[in-house]
Amino acid sequence: MKERLELAATLNRDRELLDRVQRASGVSVKDCYQCGKCSAGCPAAFAMDYTPRQVIRLLQLGMVGEALKSHTIWVCAHCQTCYTRCPKEVDLPRLMEALRQEAKKAGFIAEKNIDIFDRAFLSSVERYGRVHEMGMMIQFNLQSLQPFKDALLAPPMLLNRKLNILPEKIKDGGAVKRIFAKVRAGNQGGDEH
Numbered sequence: 616m617k618e619r620l621e622l623a624a625t626l627n628r629d630r631e632l633l634d635r636v637q638r639a640s641g642v643s644v645k646d647c648y649q650c651g652k653c654s655a656g657c658p659a660a661f662a663m664d665y666t667p668r669q670v671i672r673l674l675q676l677g678m679v680g681e682a683l684k685s686h687t688i689w690v691c692a693h694c695q696t697c698y699t700r701c702p703k704e705v706d707l708p709r710l711m712e713a714l715r716q717e718a719k720k721a722g723f724i725a726e727k728n729i730d731i732f733d734r735a736f737l738s739s740v741e742r743y744g745r746v747h748e749m750g751m752m753i754q755f756n757l758q759s760l761q762p763f764k765d766a767l768l769a770p771p772m773l774l775n776r777k778l779n780i781l782p783e784k785i786k787d788g789g790a791v792k793r794i795f796a797k798v799r800a801g802n803q804g805g806d807e808h
């Protein structure tokens with residue numbers, strides 16, 4: 616009896632998770648008919664544990680936890696190749712992003728450095744309206760506990776003006792900050808439901 620109750624609870628949780636991921640991404644996983652065109656064209660598939668097609672298959676089978684724990688959802692570069700090739704217009708990049716968000720909430724971050732890089736990139740854009748590469752890389756190196764990673768590349772890049780020591784701000788930085796605030800407010804609203 617206890618095992619049955621546990622199984623029912625797991626199935627319910629997986630169904631709720633799948634509903635949330637489908638709502639957030641606008642993708643219905645039933646639309647995919649497993650032709651594999653997405654995986655065949657994906658430039659990052661070589662580094663994934665599950666191909667994009669297999670991630671959708673996991674969701675179709677209700678194995679949401681397995682998808683959340685995968686490296687694939689972090690390795691996806693959101694390049695849109697799969698989306699443009701898909702005969703059913705399944706928006707895989709948005710699906711991968713929704714899975715990432717749920718994985719973070721559940722504490723499954725299979726690629727910690729990619730998560731750290733994402734946060735460093737976004738905080739730089741929020742602060743200056745554009746990326747300040749030098750600051751972003753310093754933040755990434757410190758948070759990923761590899762302070763001297765690629766440090767020898769900095770001097771020649773500075774000499775060739777490929778890097779700026781000081782950040783440059785855009786004119787209307789407030790507009791970018793408002794976009795971030797709006798997205799945060801939207802996410803909080805979504806969490807409450």
Ligand code: SF4
Pocket residue numbers: 646647648649650651652653654667668671697700701702703704705707
């Ligand atoms: S290309 Fe589209 S329909 Fe084909 S497997 Fe990928 S997501 Fe599914």
Ligand code: SF4
Pocket residue numbers: 653656657658659660667690691692693694695696697698707708711
């Ligand atoms: S968006 Fe992601 S899954 Fe799709 S082709 Fe690009 S890297 Fe692969």
